Amino acid sequence: MKNYMNEALKLAEKAGKKGEIPVGAVVVRNGEIIATGQNRRETHCNALGHAEIEAISSACEKLGRWRLDDCELYVTLEPCPMCAGAIINARLKKVVFGAFDKKAGSCCDESVVNLFNLPYNHRPEVWAGICEKECSAVLSRFFEALREKENK
Amino acid sequence: MKNYMNEALKLAEKAGKKGEIPVGAVVVRNGEIIATGQNRRETHCNALGHAEIEAISSACEKLGRWRLDDCELYVTLEPCPMCAGAIINARLKKVVFGAFDKKAGSCCDESVVNLFNLPYNHRPEVWAGICEKECSAVLSRFFEALREKENK
Numbered sequence: 001m002k003n004y005m006n007e008a009l010k011l012a013e014k015a016g017k018k019g020e021i022p023v024g025a026v027v028v029r030n031g032e033i034i035a036t037g038q039n040r041r042e043t044h045c046n047a048l049g050h051a052e053i054e055a056i057s058s059a060c061e062k063l064g065r066w067r068l069d070d071c072e073l074y075v076t077l078e079p080c081p082m083c084a085g086a087i088i089n090a091r092l093k094k095v096v097f098g099a100f101d102k103k104a105g106s107c108c109d110e111s112v113v114n115l116f117n118l119p120y121n122h123r124p125e126v127w128a129g130i131c132e133k134e135c136s137a138v139l140s141r142f143f144e145a146l147r148e149k150e151n152k
Numbered sequence: 153m154k155n156y157m158n159e160a161l162k163l164a165e166k167a168g169k170k171g172e173i174p175v176g177a178v179v180v181r182n183g184e185i186i187a188t189g190q191n192r193r194e195t196h197c198n199a200l201g202h203a204e205i206e207a208i209s210s211a212c213e214k215l216g217r218w219r220l221d222d223c224e225l226y227v228t229l230e231p232c233p234m235c236a237g238a239i240i241n242a243r244l245k246k247v248v249f250g251a252f253d254k255k256a257g258s259c260c261d262e263s264v265v266n267l268f269n270l271p272y273n274h275r276p277e278v279w280a281g282i283c284e285k286e287c288s289a290v291l292s293r294f295f296e297a298l299r300e301k302e303n304k
Contacts (some may be wrong), residue, residue: 003200016165019243039271041218043211044212044218045212045215045216045217045218046209046213046218046237047208047212047218047220047241047242047243048200048208048209048212048238048241048242049218050241051161053200054274055205056199056200057198059200060197060198060199060200061197063200064197065197066193066194066196066197066198066199066201067199068199077232080237080240080241081233081236081240081258081267081272082233082234082235082236082237082238082240082241083234083237084233084234084237085232085233085234085235085236085237085258086199086200086234088233088234089199089202089232089234090199090200091199092273103272103273104272104273105260106233106237112270112272113265113267113270115233115265118264118265119264120233120255120256121255140173142186143291
């Protein structure tokens with residue numbers, strides 16, 4: 001599980017270097033990473049540019065189907081409602097995330113809402129806070145650097 | 153408001169003719185339709201293929217920005233959590249929808265959840281049930297035809 005999170009972390013770092021909030025995601029099937037995603041909202045000027053959306057879309061394209069019920073998603077930050085909804089729509093069997101997001105997170109009871117506990121037609125298995133320290137650190141470093149830049 | 157819903161309805165009909173669940177959407181800015189979307193989940197084999205996602209993504213592309221706070225979304229069916237989340241992320245100022253969706257709808261208190269009533273960083277103005285009869289009828293006709301086909 002840590003291996004996949006490490007790959008997601010590398011993608012988060014890449015996003016951060018481009019000035020994006022550093023979030024990365026991978027989709028895993030049969031133990032193999034079949035799709036990756038990184039936050040590219042600013043680069044693509046698109047509100048849908050989250051790491052999870054890119055990874056899920058790419059996995060659908062690769063497999064030629066919208067139903068990813070044999071796939072797992074690993075993402076460095078707790079998914080927002082859009083991404084949690086995409087996870088439900090794609091029927092992903094498992095979601096593993098690192099850092100918690102109290103402002104927009106939608107996948108656990110401590111955040112805004114836990115969409116996976118509501119009566120939609122799919123509920124993935126959820127592992128929360130995996131590699132939390134490393135995932136949070138990437139985000140903290142990014143925002144610290146941003147503040148320093150703004151204060152100069 | 154009805155004019156925009158009629159355009160969304162035409163897009164829903166088009167989707168239905170291609171065997172997709174008939175849902176259509178338009179994004180309006182300064183009284184002008186700047187982007188359209190129709191459900192293409194089956195055609196594109198993609199879980200993200202909802203009408204709202206297509207319309208929002210196309211509007212971002214057209215305007216060259218992810219923030220659509222001067223835009224309105226008209227859609228024939230109540231948005232699911234993914235699409236409601238995309239509406240929040242894109243900061244759309246207003247959402248108008250037709251038919252209610254008790255199974256996956258995420259934009260009013262009568263449905264699964266009202267994401268626009270939760271403490272995210274944006275809350276659009278919502279008009280629910282506009283042209284509800286026409287929007288529901290398109291869906292009912294589609295599912296009736298599907299049942300007839302399956303029973304043959």
